[in-house]
């Protein structure tokens with residue numbers, strides 16, 4: 001442990017903000033923990049990361065991230081295990097995805113030791129911020145952005161890595177009404193849809209706002225060419241139970257390779273559910289509704305883990321799904337993920353990065 005912290009400098013906050021936090025009422029993203037991790041990239045390499053008090057960064061309005069969009073992020077979670085230790089869910093996998101996103105945006109990879117050791121030290125420093133209430137966790141937001149100031153269009157030579165965290169309560173999500181998007185596009189093959197880059201979100205706001213005005217919570221994105229095949233749901237991957245099989249769109253460069261998606265596909269086998277990654281057409285869904293073989297639909301992502309979908313609007317017609325009770329696949333897999341993260345069952349896939357608390 002001591003060698004881990006040795007490579008990360010720690011500057012502690014003078015006075016903790018913890019007393020201001022109402023842990024019984026954790027609105028998503030409302031509170032930011034005392035410290036953040038900060039690392040700079042210059043002279044062709046990442047410099048020693050530091051844990052510093054969370055606060056403003058001084059920036060020039062000319063920084064390239066603001067003008068040309070070199071900004072990439074991650075979203076992950078740490079949990080309080082029932083033995084008091086901390087587990088970060090699939091930390092290495094998130095680190096690998098961060099580097100894939102960075103690569104697509106011509107941004108420098110973050111070395112594993114900087115990411116993992118930095119995160120480890122940050123969470124040790126802010127361990128009191130990790131809630132232990134049922135369904136609560138610490139949301140972790142790594143961010144990398146171009147920090148060189150230059151008006152010309154160019155690949156930045158300077159970057160910053162920031163990791164900030166926020167305690168979050170149980171994510172209550174009411175069943176979602178989603179609308180199949182047949183006009184707007186989130187991502188086209190060959191573009192940046194698979195990268196967790198900031199611009200993908202900016203681009204999704206307008207169609208999502210339109211869908212909200214029509215009474216839907218999210219859009220179901222379809223392929224950019226024909227709007228015939230499902231890509232994903234808003235900011236989550238989407239999964240269906242069709243003919244008693246777990247079915248999810250096969251990954252393309254237009255789909256974000258979700259870690260919740262991957263985990264659920266892995267756990268399906270253990271829950272005796274056959275899983276299939278393939279193209280899912282709108283016709284498959286309409287047929288499934290008509291003959292009653294489409295029995296479940298849900299979004300999968302770090303924030304909500306599993307978000308039940310109750311209505312899908314296809315070609316301007318609302319189709320209703322049956323209620324997802326405790327015996328549904330989505331409820332069972334959500335429960336299994338919960339048990340693994342909190343150490344209630346063996347972590348056979350080595351998904352938990354455990355930080356021992358002395």
Ligand SMILES: *Cc1c(COP(=O)(O)O)cnc(C)c1O
Nearest residue numbers: 235236237256258259260301302
């Ligand atoms: C982050 C994200 C997801 C879900 O990925 P997880 O790794 O499961 O959190 C799905 N779709 C989009 C567009 C995302 O940005």
